Amino acid sequence: AQKVTQAQTEISVVEKEDVTLDCVYETRDTTYYLFWYKQPPSGELVFLIRRNSFDEQNEISGRYSWNFQKSTSSFNFTITASQVVDSAVYFCALSEAGGFGNEKLTFGTGTRLTIIP
C-alpha cells in the first residue's frame, strides 16, 4: 500500500528565511505521481505541483522549488525568501497509475508552516 510521511508537524521561520518541507513516500509501483498542495487559513486546498516518477528534474517556480529524489523516495519542497503569505498547511500526496478510474490520492498528514513577520 502507498504511504506518504510528512514528519514535520509544524515549522516556524522568520520572514525572508528559506524553509524546506520534507516528504517521504512509499509505493510498490514504478509509475506514480507526486503532488504538493497548500491549504491557507481559508481552508481551500490549492494545487501547487505534480511530478511523475520518470521525471526527476528539479523544478523551480518563482520562490518555490521541488527536489524529487527516487533514491531516497523523497519529494521535498523549498520556499526561498519566505513571506507571511506563505503561512499555511502544506500537504504532500501520492497516486499510483493503476487501472482506469481506480486511482486515489494518498495524502500526508501535512506540515503547518508559520512565517513570523
Next chain:
Amino acid sequence: SQTIHQWPATLVQPVGSPLSLECTVEGTSNPNLYWYRQAAGRGLQLLFYSVGIGQISSEVPQNLSASRPQDRQFILSSKKLLLSDSGFYLCAWSPLPPGGALYEQYFGPGTRLTVT
C-alpha cells in the same frame, strides 16, 4: 475554465439531524468526484469517490452516504448526524485523461460542519 462549488459554506446541526451537502463542477465532463473530511488540525480522510453517475465507492464505513445523480453533481448525506461528524468537508474533482492515470485533484472551498 473549470470551477467547483460547495454549499453551504458553514453549517451547525444538532445531533440526530439529517445532512445534505452539495458539490457541483462546471466546465468539465465526466470528472472523477471525491468527498474528503478534515477534522480540526488533522489530515484529509477520503470518504467517497465516484467515477460516473450512480457509481459510488466508499472508503470508510460510517453513517454517511454519497450520491451522484448527475455527471457534475455530488451529494454527501446522513440520516442522523453524530458529534464525530463535525469537521471540514471538501469536495474535489479530477480529470480522466486517457490511460487512466490520476491527475491532480482540484478542491472546492469546503463546508465547515459543526454538530452540537
